[in-house]
Amino acid sequence: MRVVADIPNPHVKITLHSYNNKYILKLEKANLEQIYKIEETEVAGDEGAMALLDEDFIEAVVNRFQDMRDAFVSTVRRNS
Template structure:
């Protein structure tokens, strides 16, 4: 697995990786993680993969992190 880039972001850790013919977009916030995969032939190299990390995508991912946290806190309260 090759780290293509660490993308600066104030809200989450964003890492772009290359592995086994795919790009992996790895997003991390606290104890939660999201990973997205796209074929290397579906984008124009490393630069094309980085273009996918636009503001709209990262905002949607941040919202998903909030939903993940809420769901996890709810299950801990119900079952903990």
């Protein structure tokens, strides 16, 4: 897997990879991560893949991280 770019963002760590004719967007926050796989034919190169990271998408990702954290904390509390 080749790292195409580390994309600066104040809310999450974003890394764009290229592997097996796909772009892989890896977004991380604390001990959680989200991965999105995009066929290379669906976007116009590296810039097309990075263009997907608009404000609305990042906001949805951050909200999803909060939901993931809440679900994990809840299960730990129930099962400890």
